[in-house]
Amino acid sequence: MTGALQHATRDIPIVFVETSDPVDRGLVASLSQPGGNTTGFTQFDFAISGKWLELLKEVAPGITRVAVIRDPAQFSGVGELAVIQAVAPSHAVEISAVDARNIAGIETAIEQFARRPNGGLIVTSSGIAIKNRDRIITLATGHRLPAVYSNRVWAAGGGLISYGSDVLEQYRRAADYVDRIFRGEKPTDLPVQAPTKYDLIINLKTAKALGIAVPQTLLARADEVIE
Secondary structure, three states: OHHHHHHHOOOOOEEEEEEOOOOOOOOOOOOOOOOOOEEEEEOOOOOHHHHHHHHHHHHOOOOOEEEEEEOOOOHHHHHHHHHHHHHHHHHOOEEEEEEOOOHHHHHHHHHHHOOOOOEEEEEOOOHHHHHOHHHHHHHHHHOOOOEEEOOHHHHHOOOOEEEEEOHHHHHHHHHHHHHHHHOOOOHHHOOOEOOOOEEEEEEHHHHHHOOOOOOHHHHHHOOEEEO
């Protein structure tokens, strides 16, 4: 959408939200100096991908294998997987990438992965995953795979744990940028910013269904607990 707007105008200011890697996508020249008529707020910092693995090991210490569902066609999918692979040795887990090209392929990959014990699941952000989130959550629960997801809609829909940026906070910050632009500032002078607030959501109903006793230390850190 942002790219289409840029093609339509290079004069009218554009403020985007929830956009992954705007530099790689050619939306801005750099995060600190966007250039042109566009600035905004990124969807996440790739570093939080390592946090997903950390949370998975905290809620299910016995896992030794983790399947990571990602869209290889998206730069974010490549970047998130790379971070998870980088931190995996420190958590003593083996990482398996699952390419999210279609739901049939995801179903087959999860079913095959679940045949061996001590497995867990991380679902990174992608349009295909969101579109099929109900099915993915059902598969994870049915195969008794502890899973961590990228934003709140997953935990609210029955996923075990989600950890991601606060979407409403992004729009509030974007509104501030719009106000500053109306007051005379230029998008090129407003740096692209990463999220400053991430929410940890835990679904205790799902934890009970999986036979997982969520540590009290983890519950104490949660921004929301769904019972």
